Amino acid sequence: MKTKVELYAAIRRDARAEGLSIRKLADKYEVHRRTVRDALGSAWPSPRKKMLPRRSRLDPYKQVIDEILRADLDAPRKQRHTSQRIFDRLVAEHEMEGVSYSTLCEYVHDRRPKIRIEAGRAAPEVFISQSKRPGVEAEVDFGEVWVNLAGTMTVCYMFVFRMSYSGKAVHRVTASCGQEAFLEGHEHAFNVLGGLPTGQVRYDNLTSAVAQVLGFTRGRVENERWTAFRSHHGLEVFYCRPGLSGAHEKGGVEGEVGRFRRNHLVPVPVVATLAELNATIDEWDTVDDQRRIGSRAHTVSESFAIERPLLRPLPDDRFETGRVFHPHVNRHSLVCVRMNYYSVPVRLVGRKVRVLLHASELVIFDGKTEVARHERLIARGKPRLRLDHYLEILLRKPGALAGSTALEQARQLGTFTTVHDAWWAAVRKAHGEAEGTRALIEVLLLHRGMAHRHVVDGIATALSVGALTSDVVAIEARKAAHAETGMASATTSSPTGPVGQPAELPPLPSLTERRLAALPPDSRPLPSVAAYDQLLRFRPPATGQGDTP
Known part of the structure; x- marks a missing residue:
């Protein structure tokens, strides 16, 4: 046609x-x-005549609605009319009938901005296109995301660092949006990008960087750690205006947060740890580098290849992004950090330790020695205990093991398996509650020097043959370790066996021998019997063969 x-x-x-x-x-x-x-x-057909607007049942009330909207211009912001309130007033005060709520909403949505413009209260917003130079500017923002973390729906926070020229973005999900996560996100982004932008990085007024906004100016009072961090890296910062108007000043990263969340975090990701999720996010970032932004001629990776050589090099030394705390260890062998409790070895009870808090984990030091490392808790008032920290005291108090919180959490994490439970039940039946539990604790001590899977294999083997001693478990665990590395089934020539014959295993020390080896060296002198030589002077002379002395 x-x-x-x-x-x-x-x-x-x-x-x-x-x-x-x-x-x-x-x-x-x-x-x-x-x-x-x-x-x-004429070669061009004349335009079709516009149809006259259809009459609506709302027409008699449009003037009243306009008066209400004009009155709202001078009303407090939180006490202005909603569409529902206007609808209710028209029904109650003007006996309106036959008008649907959706019809009224469409009219209010159309008329409200026009009335503001007619009154000179607002002008149409105009956006000015920007041209970015390669390697110069970047933008930073946080976005809220939901994650199914270890079976629990958890709200987390996604840090986004985006280069303005190429659109190259780096994402990282953390348990909080505190200053530790803010600084660690920067460090991760700098390492991925391989350098630093030479110009300004745009930020909103998040508390991790800004301690106070000075009125309606661009002046800011910065957080001291943030000032030290950006000074260390030589970052030039630009703080956007507060509110929605400031979001338009870094629209690239604002849009990137939503794009990444819609494309990669829908449906809600199901992960065991945030480290697992972040490893997947790094892979997604690599795939996203092959996309084109809008109608650009080049992909993100092609554009970033242009600006990568123009970035400033990273500093030689690393800035410590973690926050340092110095809590005391209470009598439950716990330290309190940010209203959560974490266990340490019982030998540190009553002492002050140093805690280095990161975005997703914390590390505890006794002096310069690391004594514990925990995944950071998200909810407040929760404990995170490690059974290994309490084994020494449980040797003296074996009855406390069965109902301990540390044991319950070990079961939940899967470190205390059903194999442990089965061996524990058998050894208690054979040796009694106290001695059986002590034998289990001796087995748990093996985890400190051997891989978890090898100890579990050793327990299973010992249980299958009815050997209910920790020494047998240790021997079988070492056999499992040697079998895994191929030492027990070597088929080539070796210093310890002929070709085609399995190499002999070195003798395995018993648990008693291992305990003695762990003791400090004995520096005492050897005993001497020289003092008894003086007794030889009183020895009676021999009388002859067969005589009684």
């Missing part, structure tokens, strides 16, 4: 080439003679 423009062109061509009359042209193309006259008059 011809369009109207094509029809006009055909009519004009036949009239010009064949000299056909208006009647013959109308018969040929089966149109009205008025259409032929219009085509001969």
Whole structure:
């Protein structure tokens, strides 16, 4: 079917080439003679007349709605009319009938901004396109995301660092949006990008960087650790205006937060740890580098290849992003950090330790020695205990093991398995509650020097043959370790066995021998019997063979 423009062109061509009359042209193309006259008059069809607006049952009330909206201009922001309130007033005060709520909402949505413009309260917002130079500017923001973390729906925070020229973005999800996560996100982004932007990095007024906004100016009082961090890296910062207007000043990263969340975090990701999620996010970032932003001619990776050589090099030394605390260890062998409790070895009870708090974990030091490392808790008032920290005291108090919180958490994490439980039940039945539990604790001490899976294999083997001693578990665990590395089934020549013969295993020390080896060396002198030599002077002389002395 011809369009109207094509029809006009055909009519004009036949009239010009064949000299056909208006009647013959109308018969040929089966149109009205008025259409032929219009085509001969202009190559473009005349625009269709606009239809008069349809009458609506809302028409008698439109003036009243406009008056309400004008009055709202001077009302407090939180006490202005909603569409529902306007609808209720029209029904109650003007007896409105037959008007649907959706019809009224459409009218209010259309008229409210126009009334503001008519009153001079607002002007249409205009955006000015920006051209970015490679390697110069970047933008930073946090976004809220939900994660199914270890079976629990948890709100987390996604740090985003985006280069303005190429659109290259680095994402990292953390348990909090505190200063530790803010600084660690920067360090991760700098390492991925391989350098630093030479110009400004745009931020909103998050408390990790800004301690105080000075009125309506661009002046800011910065957080001291943030000032030290950006001084260490030589960052030039630009703080956007507060509120929605400031979001438009870093619209690239604002849009990137939503794009990444919609494309990669829907449906809600199911992970065991945040480290697992962040490893996957790094892979997604690599895939996203092959996309094109809008109508750009180059992909993100091609554009970043241009600005990568222009970035400033990273500093030689690393800035410590973790926050340092110095809590005391209470009598439960716990330290309190940010209203959560974490266990340390019982030998540290009553002492002060140093805690280095990161975005997703914390490390505890006794002096310069690391004594514990925990995944950071998100909810407040929760404990995180490690059973290994309490084994020494449980040797003296074996009855406390069965109902301990540390044991319950070990079961939840899977470090205390059903194999442990089965061996514990068997050894308690054979040796009694106290001695059986002490034997279990001796087995748990093996985890400190051997891989978890090897100890579990050793327990299972010992249980299968009815050997209920920790020494047998240790021997079987070492056999499992040697079998895994191939030492017990070597088929090539070796210093300890001929070709084709398995190499002999070195003798395995018993648990008693291992305990003695762990003791400090004995520096005492050897005993001497020289003092007893003086007794030889009183020995009676021999009388002869068979005589009694």
